[in-house]
Amino acid sequence: MRLILNVIWLVFGGLWLALGYLLAALICFVLIITIPFGFASLRIASYALWPFGRTVIDKPGTRPGALIGNVIWVLLFGIWLAIGHVVTAVAMAVTIIGIPLALANLKMIPVSLVPLGKEIVPVDSINQPLRAAA
Template identity: 85%
Template sequence: MRLILNLIWLIFGGLWLALGYLLAALICFILIITIPFGFASLRIAAYALWPFGRTIVEKPGPRPGALVGNVIWVIVAGVWLAIGHITTAIAMAITIVGIPLAVANLKMIPVSLMPLGKEIVPVNEARGRIVGAVP
């Protein structure tokens, strides 16, 4: 079932969302000082291509720099990427088949707003530290 959902996701929105994250990563790499944001954006781009079967968890340990970085990210790119997720979720929710895809899209909004300090892992490895799971 995950394979079918991932294929439908890829065709009807996942590719465009991943391209948005890749654009954000490219801009971050060009600006040099924002390279950590670029790596976070690349991780999320891979997640946006194939989300079912993976989940988002908090990285262990204190991360004081992640808070400052996340605030900067929200201002620069996070809001626009979250708007992309909301727009795509609305379009996907129009059909009955698209409702699970719309829910998955909405679950990606927190990581699109605050990607630093998060990790994307297979659902089987998530054991108790789940932030927002996509079944």
């Protein structure tokens, strides 16, 4: 099921969202001082290409630099990428088949706003420790 949803996602919006993140990464790499933002944008671009079966978690430990970086990110790129997710989610939610895709778009808004200090992991790796404990 994840494969089917990912293919539909890729065709109907995932490619365009990933290109938006790649453009943000390119701008970050050109501006040199924002290179850490470029790497975060590349991570999110891969997530935007193939979101089903993966999730976002917080990296362990406190990161004071991530807070400052996230504020700068929101002002430069985050708000525009989040708006892109909302617009795409509304367009996808028009059909019944598009509702899971719209929900995936809405799931990406928090990481598009504050990407630093986050990690994208497979859903199975989160559920694995829970299964071992049971």
